[in-house]
Amino acid sequence: MRSSVIRRASALTRRTNGFSSNVAAGIRFASGRWTADKVPAGPADPILGLNDAFNKDTFEKKINLGVGAYRDDNGKPWVLPSVKEAEKRLIEKGWNGAYQKEYAGITGIKEFNDASVLFAYGSAGKVIEEGRLAVAQVLSGTGGGRLAFEFYARFVGKNVPIYMPDPTWANHLPMAKDAGLSLQTYRYYDKNTVGLDFNGLCEDVNNAKDGSIFMFHACAHNPTGVDPTIEQWKEISSLLKKKNHMVFLDMAYQGFASGDADEDARALRMLVEDGHDIILAQSFAKNFGLYGERVGCFSMVAGSKNEAERLLSQIKILIRPMYSNPPIHGARIVATVLNDPALNKQWYSECKSMADRIIDMRKLLKSNLEKEGSTRNWDHVVKQIGMFCFSGLNPEQVDRLKNEYHIYMTKNGRISMAGVTSKNVEYLAHAMHQVSK
Numbered sequence: 437m438r439s440s441v442i443r444r445a446s447a448l449t450r451r452t453n454g455f456s457s458n459v460a461a462g463i464r465f466a467s468g469r470w471t472a473d474k475v476p477a478g479p480a481d482p483i484l485g486l487n488d489a490f491n492k493d494t495f496e497k498k499i500n501l502g503v504g505a506y507r508d509d510n511g512k513p514w515v516l517p518s519v520k521e522a523e524k525r526l527i528e529k530g531w532n533g534a535y536q537k538e539y540a541g542i543t544g545i546k547e548f549n550d551a552s553v554l555f556a557y558g559s560a561g562k563v564i565e566e567g568r569l570a571v572a573q574v575l576s577g578t579g580g581g582r583l584a585f586e587f588y589a590r591f592v593g594k595n596v597p598i599y600m601p602d603p604t605w606a607n608h609l610p611m612a613k614d615a616g617l618s619l620q621t622y623r624y625y626d627k628n629t630v631g632l633d634f635n636g637l638c639e640d641v642n643n644a645k646d647g648s649i650f651m652f653h654a655c656a657h658n659p660t661g662v663d664p665t666i667e668q669w670k671e672i673s674s675l676l677k678k679k680n681h682m683v684f685l686d687m688a689y690q691g692f693a694s695g696d697a698d699e700d701a702r703a704l705r706m707l708v709e710d711g712h713d714i715i716l717a718q719s720f721a722k723n724f725g726l727y728g729e730r731v732g733c734f735s736m737v738a739g740s741k742n743e744a745e746r747l748l749s750q751i752k753i754l755i756r757p758m759y760s761n762p763p764i765h766g767a768r769i770v771a772t773v774l775n776d777p778a779l780n781k782q783w784y785s786e787c788k789s790m791a792d793r794i795i796d797m798r799k800l801l802k803s804n805l806e807k808e809g810s811t812r813n814w815d816h817v818v819k820q821i822g823m824f825c826f827s828g829l830n831p832e833q834v835d836r837l838k839n840e841y842h843i844y845m846t847k848n849g850r851i852s853m854a855g856v857t858s859k860n861v862e863y864l865a866h867a868m869h870q871v872s873k
C-alpha cells in the first residue's frame with residue numbers, strides 16, 4: 437500500500453525545464469510552453485453554482501432558494517435605510533475627512549473593531565474592559581473563520597482535531613482543510629425529530645480527545661435552523677470545560693434568529709462568562725445587508741491584557757502576507773450605525789423587520805402546504821429559526837423541484853427562507869407538495 441503511494445507520487449513528479457512538478461495534475465511544460473491542458477475543471481461551488489443555473493433559467497415563476505441573502509417581499513435585495521443614512525453621512529464628511537481612501541492598518545478600523553466587539557460581547561464585556569480581547573477587522577465571516585483556522589494551525593497544531601457540527605455550512609469544511617487542520621464532525625441534527633441531537637452532541641464532546649477544538653454556530657445554525665436552548669448551551673459549556681476543549685464561534689446571523697441582536701448573542705456571552713477563551717468570527721453580511729462589502733470582525737479572548745497584545749501581534753503576522761489590510765467602506769458604515777444612538781436604534785428595528793418577514797413566510801409556507809392537502813408534518817418549518825429551513829426534502833425531490841418547477845435549492849433540501857415571498861409561496865407549497873406526497 438505504502439510503496440504504491442510512493443510510486444504514484446514519484447510518477448506524478450515530472451522534471452520540466454529544471455523545475456519539478458509534484459502536483460497531481462498541475463501546469464506542465466510541453467511542446468515548448470507552459471500548458472494547463474491537464475488541469476481538470478473543478479466542480480461548481482454547491483451554493484454559488486446554483487445562482488448561475490438560476491440566472492440562466494428563463495421560466496417566469498422560477499424561484500431562487502439557494503443563496504443566503506435577504507430579499508424583500510418583492511424578491512429584491514434590500515439596502516437597509518440605516519446603512520444608506522450612514523453612507524450619506526460618510527460622503528458628506530468629504531474626501532479629506534471620514535471618506536478618505538487611505539489604507540487602514542493591518543487590523544482595520546479601530547472605531548469599527550470597538551463597536552463590533554461591544555455589539556457581540558455586550559453584557560460579557562468585562563473581557564473588553566480588562567483589555568483581554570485581541571481584535572481584528574477581517575474579510576467578513578469567511579475571512580474571520582479562515583484566520584481562526586490559520587491561527588489554530590500555527591499555534592495549536594494541525595494534528596489537534598477541529599470538530600464541526602454535522603451538517604454545517606458547506607464552506608466550513610474546505611476552509612479548515614485548506615488551513616491544514618484535522619477535520620472531525622460531531623452529531624448535531626436528528627433526522628427523526630427534525631431537531632437537535634443533544635445527546636449525540638454531548639457524547640461527541642465527551643468522547644473527543646481532551647483539548648480539541650469545537651466549532652459552533654453562535655445562533656441560527658446554517659443549514660438546519662436548529663439551535664440549542666440556553667439551558668442546553670449551559671450543559672454544553674460545562675462539558676467543554678471539563679474536557680478543556682477550545683471553542684470557536686461563528687456568528688454570521690446575529691439578529692437574524694430572534695430579530696434581537698442581544699438575544700442572539702446570549703450563548704456567546706454565556707460561554708465567555710463561563711470562562712471560555714473563545715475565538716469569535718462575526719459577519720455583518722446578513723444582519724447589515726453588507727454582503728459584498730466584506731465586513732467582519734475576528735476576536736479572541738485572552739487570559740490577560742499582555743497575552744491579548746502578544747496574540748494580536750501574531751494575528752497581524754498572519755494577516756499581512758494574506759491581504760495586508762481589510763477594506764474600509766463597509767466597516768465605516770457599521771461603525772457609524774453602531775456608534776450613533778439613533779441610527780443604532782433604527783438598525784435594531786430594521787433587523788427585526790427582516791427576521792419578522794422570514795418568520796411570517798415560515799407560517800405562510802406551512803399553512804399553504806396544509807392547504808395543498810399535504811399530510812406530512814411541517815412543524816419544523818415554523819420551529820426552525822434564522823434564514824434557513826432544513827425542509828427534509830431529499831436530493832431526488834430537490835432535483836424534481838428544479839427540473840419540473842424551476843425552484844432552486846441546495847441538494848440537502850435547505851431552503852433560504854429569504855427567497856420566499858407572499859407572491860411565490862403558493863407556487864412553492866404546491867410544488868413541494870407535488871414532489872413529496
Ligand SMILES: Cc1ncc(COP(=O)(O)O)c(C=O)c1O
Pocket residue numbers: 504575576577578579605653658686687688719720721727732
Ligand atoms: C454559518 C456561516 N458562517 C459564515 C458565513 C460567512 O459569510 P460571509 O463571509 O459572507 O460573511 C456564512 C455565509 O453564508 C454562514 O452561513
